[in-house]
Amino acid sequence: MKVERLSKKALIHILKGGVKKKLTCVIKFYSNNCHYCHALQDIYIDMSDSFEDVHFFAFNVADHPPVEKIFGFTGVPTICMIKTGGASPERTVMKEPKKPNEKTWYPVSEIKAFIASGR
Numbered sequence: 001m002k003v004e005r006l007s008k009k010a011l012i013h014i015l016k017g018g019v020k021k022k023l024t025c026v027i028k029f030y031s032n033n034c035h036y037c038h039a040l041q042d043i044y045i046d047m048s049d050s051f052e053d054v055h056f057f058a059f060n061v062a063d064h065p066p067v068e069k070i071f072g073f074t075g076v077p078t079i080c081m082i083k084t085g086g087a088s089p090e091r092t093v094m095k096e097p098k099k100p101n102e103k104t105w106y107p108v109s110e111i112k113a114f115i116a117s118g119r
Helices: 008-015 035-048 066-070 108-118
Strands: 003-005 025-029 055-059 078-083 090-093
Touching: 003 035, 025 035, 025 066, 035 055, 035 108, 066 078, 078 108
Parallel strands: 003 055, 025 055
Antiparallel strands: 025 078, 078 090
């Protein structure tokens, strides 16, 4: 699958339970000024090909600054999984790595394990 950029309107639609179909969505929250986010970009795109049943999105936190408070994170990159199909979608934010990767922040193996655990 490819990674799609998520708009503020689409994110709010998902969060309010507007997607009735059961889907697993992974969102990478990023900032244009974050070197970790830029380094993670190609890896995230490649990863989307590994999970055929997962929809991958990217959301720029500048598009809706309250998103950090809504999801309870304090920096980027942040990876979140949302399971749709119910009145209240299930959200899980990936924990901060114990040993951050100096280039991408999240070690790739930890992102893959996070996604696999939620499918």
